[in-house]
Amino acid sequence: MLEKLPAIISIRNLEKSYQNGRIENKVLKGIDLEIKPGQIIGYIGPNGAGKSTTVKILCGLLPDFEGDVEILGFDLRKDATEIKKHIGYIPENAALYDTLTPREYLQFVGELHQINPNTIPTKIEKLLDLFDMKDHADERLNSFSKGMRQKILIISGLIHNPKIIFMDEPLSGLDANSVIIVKEILTQLAKEGKTIFYSSHIMDVVEKISDRIILIDQGKVVADGSFAVLNAKDHSGSLEKLFTELTGTTGHSAKAEQIINAFEN
Numbered sequence: 275m276l277e278k279l280p281a282i283i284s285i286r287n288l289e290k291s292y293q294n295g296r297i298e299n300k301v302l303k304g305i306d307l308e309i310k311p312g313q314i315i316g317y318i319g320p321n322g323a324g325k326s327t328t329v330k331i332l333c334g335l336l337p338d339f340e341g342d343v344e345i346l347g348f349d350l351r352k353d354a355t356e357i358k359k360h361i362g363y364i365p366e367n368a369a370l371y372d373t374l375t376p377r378e379y380l381q382f383v384g385e386l387h388q389i390n391p392n393t394i395p396t397k398i399e400k401l402l403d404l405f406d407m408k409d410h411a412d413e414r415l416n417s418f419s420k421g422m423r424q425k426i427l428i429i430s431g432l433i434h435n436p437k438i439i440f441m442d443e444p445l446s447g448l449d450a451n452s453v454i455i456v457k458e459i460l461t462q463l464a465k466e467g468k469t470i471f472y473s474s475h476i477m478d479v480v481e482k483i484s485d486r487i488i489l490i491d492q493g494k495v496v497a498d499g500s501f502a503v504l505n506a507k508d509h510s511g512s513l514e515k516l517f518t519e520l521t522g523t524t525g526h527s528a529k530a531e532q533i534i535n536a537f538e539n
């Protein structure tokens with residue numbers, strides 16, 4: 275069934291380099307992916323693997339890349355503005371307008387997305403209530419904790435009902451109840467046909483919510499499949515173990531001991 279659906283995101287030979295002075299740092303070294311609609315894609319990899327770079331490219335924030343990307347049938351190079359209408363981006367941290375209140379900020383974001391201004395307040399009210407933020411609706415954002423800011427960021431990424439939601443470590447700073455709510459929201463959104471591209475280091479969440487897990491290391495895809503399929507190949511038992519086996523970072527207790535020794539001696 276899923277095989278027959280056209281890809282909602284199609285990535286061919288994606289490459290990206292950063293120039294650090296005279297030195298070129300090639301971060302993505304040929305990523306090929308076809309992503310079908312209505313799935314939660316867990317995008318994982320070690321620090322510096324190129325996850326945020328991929329997400330930023332797909333959201334049209336880094337136009338300088340090699341390869342071809344099509345999103346919703348639009349060419350990312352030519353039609354980034356059209357694509358941006360249909361996607362939501364929830365980064366780990368983002369600059370919010372600190373002097374605004376959540377109500378003002380979300381109204382502004384809603385209007386940028388050209389939602390009918392009369393319907394935005396009802397939407398905001400509902401979303402703030404769901405995230406337990408109603409009591410803070412008229413306080414300035416500069417007084418908010420990290421988790422409270424993250425909730426506003428999540429709402430602002432979803433307010434225009436995007437078809438594809440890109441999330442880069444979105445649970446950062448959220449308390450246990452909020453994490454459960456966001457996990458539930460993502461599952462529901464995928465059931466409604468939304469596609470979620472979810473990049474994170476929190477392995478147990480990725481393992482639980484993802485229909486498909488893509489592991490990248492040093493700019494290349496090193497594993498791709500559902501957890502059940504990947505686990506059947508590897509028999510690691512958990513995504514965390516699979517991650518460490520495939521990215522070659524074992525011997526953690528010896529490393530911890532070396533670090534402690536380095537401080538003590």
Ligand SMILES: Nc1ncnc2c1ncn2[C@@H]1O[C@H](COP(=O)(O)OP(=O)(O)OP(=O)(O)O)[C@@H](O)[C@H]1O
Pocket residue numbers: 292293294299301319320321322323324325326327328
């Ligand atoms: N603006 C930039 N200028 C130069 N180099 C960059 C820039 N952004 C990222 N890099 C480099 O690109 C590589 C990949 O970074 P990226 O943020 O995509 O990794 P990541 O997989 O998201 O890592 P993490 O898990 O630590 O967030 C790193 O080596 C990083 O130093």
